[in-house]
Amino acid sequence: MRILITGANGFVGRHLERELVSRNHEVFLGVKQIDKNEEIRRVKQSVDLNILDKEQVKSVIAFVKPDVIFHLAAQSNVMQSWDDPTYTLTTNIIGTVNIVEVVGELSLSTKIITIGSSEEYGITAKYTNKLTESSPCLPQNPYAISKFAAGEIAQQIAKKYHLNHIHVRPFNHFGPGQQEGFVISDFASKIARIEAGLASNSIKVGYLEAERDFTDVRDIIDAYVLLIESVVPNGIYNIGSGVSRSISEVLDYLIELADVPIDIEIDYDKYRISEVKNIVGDSNKVQQAIDWKPEHDFKDSLKDTLNWWRASVTVEI
CATH class of the missing domain: 3.90.25.10 (UDP-galactose 4-epimerase, domain 1)
Known part of the structure; x- marks a missing residue:
C-alpha cells in the first residue's frame, strides 16, 4: 500500500515508518521541514507538509494518492499545551480538519487513521475501573481537549464524504527514541x-x-499496522495494555x-x-477486531x- 505519515519525524512516526517498510509498504514521510542530514532512505520519499497549510496538504495528498494516511502530526505535550493553548488547539484540530477534508474533496478512497489520546477521557477515569470507547470524554487540559475535538470533527467530516476513518486512543506509550517530557x-x-x-x-x-496504563510503542505500532491491513469498521479504538x-x-x-x-x-x-x-484502558474492542495484544x-x-x-x-x- 501507498502510505503517507504526517509528523513522520516524531517518536511514533519513526517506529511506524520502520515497521511499514519492513512489511513492504511504500511509505511517504510528511514532515514540516525536511532535514537534509536524514539518511537517504528517509529523504528520498519525504515531502514538505505543513498541516495548517490546506493548499499544501491538498497538493501533497493529490501527488501521493495514498491508500492510507496515518495522521500523527500534532503538539503532543500536555505541559506545552498549557504554555500555548492556541498553538495546540490550532495544530491539532485545524490540522486534522485539513487532512480529512482534503481526502473528501479529492474523492479518494484513502483510509485515514487519526491519532487521539487516552487523555480525552479526562476526569471520567476517576469514576470507572477501566475506560472503554463508550466512556464519557471529560478532557481536563488543552491537549486533551484538542485531541477530543479533532477526533469528533474528523468523524463528522468522514461521514459527510463517506470516508473510511478510524480514530485511535492510545494510552501512555514509551520506548527507545522517546525524548524528554514524558x-x-x-x-x-x-x-x-x-x-x-x-x-x-x-x-x-x-x-x-x-x-x-503503559505500553511499549512497538506494540502500539503493531496495532496501528494491523488496523490498516485488516478490514475494520469505522469508529474509535482504545489501544493499551489494560494494566x-x-x-x-x-x-x-x-x-x-x-x-x-x-x-x-x-x-x-x-x-x-x-x-x-x-x-487504565479496556482494549477489548481492538483486540477482537484485529487479534492484537501487547507482546x-x-x-x-x-x-x-x-x-x-x-x-x-x-x-x-
Whole structure:
C-alpha cells in the first residue's frame, strides 16, 4: 500500500515508518521541514507538509494518492499545551480538519487513521475501573481537549464524504527514541546522565503514586499496522495494555537497572497529587477486531528505553 505519515519525524512516526517498510509498504514521510542530514532512505520519499497549510496538504495528498494516511502530526505535550493553548488547539484540530477534508474533496478512497489520546477521557477515569470507547470524554487540559475535538470533527467530516476513518486512543506509550517530557524517558535520561557522570546521583521527583496504563510503542505500532491491513469498521479504538502501574514502580525498576547508586529526592515544586490517580484502558474492542495484544515484556521495554538513553548520552560526552 501507498502510505503517507504526517509528523513522520516524531517518536511514533519513526517506529511506524520502520515497521511499514519492513512489511513492504511504500511509505511517504510528511514532515514540516525536511532535514537534509536524514539518511537517504528517509529523504528520498519525504515531502514538505505543513498541516495548517490546506493548499499544501491538498497538493501533497493529490501527488501521493495514498491508500492510507496515518495522521500523527500534532503538539503532543500536555505541559506545552498549557504554555500555548492556541498553538495546540490550532495544530491539532485545524490540522486534522485539513487532512480529512482534503481526502473528501479529492474523492479518494484513502483510509485515514487519526491519532487521539487516552487523555480525552479526562476526569471520567476517576469514576470507572477501566475506560472503554463508550466512556464519557471529560478532557481536563488543552491537549486533551484538542485531541477530543479533532477526533469528533474528523468523524463528522468522514461521514459527510463517506470516508473510511478510524480514530485511535492510545494510552501512555514509551520506548527507545522517546525524548524528554514524558515520565519514563525523563527518568531514563536522568539515570543515563548520572551513570555518565554528567549529573549528581539524585533524581528529583514529584507525586509517584499515580497509576497509568503503559505500553511499549512497538506494540502500539503493531496495532496501528494491523488496523490498516485488516478490514475494520469505522469508529474509535482504545489501544493499551489494560494494566495499571504506579510511577513509583516504574522508577524503582529503572533504579534497579542503574550501574550506580541513585537517591530519590522529593521536589515539592513538582509534587502535585494527581486528581485522577488511576487511568487504565479496556482494549477489548481492538483486540477482537484485529487479534492484537501487547507482546513486549514491560521490564524489558524499560531496559530498552534506558539503554537507548545510555547510547544517546554517550554521544553527548
